[in-house]
Amino acid sequence: MALDEERRAALLGAKLGALVASRRGTSGLRRPAHFAAGAGLVLEADREDEVAAVLSHEIAHVTQHHVLRGVERAQKDQLPILLGMLGAVVAAQAAGGRSGDNAAQAAIISAMGLAQQRQIDYTRSNEHEADRLGIQTLSRSRYDTQAMADFFEKMLVASRTNAAGYYDTPDYLMTHPVTTTRIGEAKSRSQQIARAPVGYFGDVGRSDNPLLPGGFTLSSSAPAAGGTGDFEFARERLRVLSADTASSAIREYRQLRAAGTMTTAQRYGYAIALLRDNQSAAAASELAGLLEERPGHLWLMLALGQAEARAGKSETADATFTALLRQSPHNRAVALTYADVLAERNTVEAGQRAQSVLRPLLGRSAEDAVFQRTFARASDIAGDPVRAGEAHAEAAFLSGRAEQALVQLKTLKKRPEVDYYARARIEARIAAITPIVLELRRQGIRDEDLRRR
Numbered sequence: 001m002a003l004d005e006e007r008r009a010a011l012l013g014a015k016l017g018a019l020v021a022s023r024r025g026t027s028g029l030r031r032p033a034h035f036a037a038g039a040g041l042v043l044e045a046d047r048e049d050e051v052a053a054v055l056s057h058e059i060a061h062v063t064q065h066h067v068l069r070g071v072e073r074a075q076k077d078q079l080p081i082l083l084g085m086l087g088a089v090v091a092a093q094a095a096g097g098r099s100g101d102n103a104a105q106a107a108i109i110s111a112m113g114l115a116q117q118r119q120i121d122y123t124r125s126n127e128h129e130a131d132r133l134g135i136q137t138l139s140r141s142r143y144d145t146q147a148m149a150d151f152f153e154k155m156l157v158a159s160r161t162n163a164a165g166y167y168d169t170p171d172y173l174m175t176h177p178v179t180t181t182r183i184g185e186a187k188s189r190s191q192q193i194a195r196a197p198v199g200y201f202g203d204v205g206r207s208d209n210p211l212l213p214g215g216f217t218l219s220s221s222a223p224a225a226g227g228t229g230d231f232e233f234a235r236e237r238l239r240v241l242s243a244d245t246a247s248s249a250i251r252e253y254r255q256l257r258a259a260g261t262m263t264t265a266q267r268y269g270y271a272i273a274l275l276r277d278n279q280s281a282a283a284a285s286e287l288a289g290l291l292e293e294r295p296g297h298l299w300l301m302l303a304l305g306q307a308e309a310r311a312g313k314s315e316t317a318d319a320t321f322t323a324l325l326r327q328s329p330h331n332r333a334v335a336l337t338y339a340d341v342l343a344e345r346n347t348v349e350a351g352q353r354a355q356s357v358l359r360p361l362l363g364r365s366a367e368d369a370v371f372q373r374t375f376a377r378a379s380d381i382a383g384d385p386v387r388a389g390e391a392h393a394e395a396a397f398l399s400g401r402a403e404q405a406l407v408q409l410k411t412l413k414k415r416p417e418v419d420y421y422a423r424a425r426i427e428a429r430i431a432a433i434t435p436i437v438l439e440l441r442r443q444g445i446r447d448e449d450l451r452r453r
Helices: 005-024 035-044 048-063 066-095 100-140 146-163 180-195 231-241 246-259 264-276 280-293 298-310 314-327 332-345 348-361 369-382 385-398 402-413 420-442
Strands: none
Touching: 035 048, 035 231, 048 066, 048 100, 048 146, 066 100, 100 146, 100 180, 146 180, 231 246, 231 264, 246 264, 264 280, 264 298, 280 298, 298 314, 298 332, 314 332, 332 348, 332 369, 348 369, 369 385, 385 402, 385 420, 402 420
């Protein structure tokens, strides 16, 4: 019986996770391999619209099933190309002569080149389709459609700078060429959308948006043109987190301050760098000054709560986070940050408080590995081993370690403190994960950490 779509997705994630784990040969959770690339995208962009343009392009790849279609195309091409290659080899050998061997080799190489070029051409057609659909998604999301062309121009300049004339690859051999033609097409589509009648491409909140379920409407809090207004803060935070050291980031920000060119977002970045450098009191002072200019700003208050907690002002930090929870109930960033702060205290009371903060988000965060790890840690500190075990297993599964998750759940089920309701939850997850693990084993994929035991 064929696996359903949900099981296929889980199987793919588990398979990739198992392969990564087997290659690295270590246990535990890891930073995603795409972290550096994602950071580069945000840091290279000048505005939120450009990041949204890239995301809308990638969303189109997913909605159009380009990866699956590419695999199917390669499978269809495999047999005809192989037969053609064999026919050419036979014909070359039948011709005889000293050049027969060379002709056979030429036939094999030509067939391989044809297969690769067909794949390149198909991938490039996917890129054009993703550009076309992505810019419509960009428009429906109320972002500037010109941003796609703007970011393509940045990529073109960067590729020319990196190549420097020494490693230029012909466009016809590139799967993702950034050419003046592609930039021109993006500009043309942007102008076409700007001239189109209202609703032609699907206004935000309208049910004619194919990326939204039927009858679904976006709230009035959807981003206005130009973004959410938080992009600069996110970029500065990422700049600090991706810096080699916190002290190097502090030096750069102090140079900007000395030059008198420091923006509000850069001052926030400076405070985050101070916080990472364990200068909590200085970070709190910097953030307090910023909050006088921008009262109630979520990013600033979150950082201030962290700085206060690490400066030993637990009661003040609790008051800050309580105000944030009242201001933004069920906000993932607030809940996770406060839970981390409470976990640093490492007391049963703090763990129970962290559980109560995270519990309202459990329903919609079931597939969030970061959330599950945070909830597991809070439950461990609170002295709740059953909930901690379930969350640890869920985090392992969501990180591609299906076999490890299954072992953890089976071990947890044997604990004497597991009550009727917890047992029912655990057995349901075991039943859901077991077919995935069996299919992985059938394909010869095993968790290396478990195999070495």
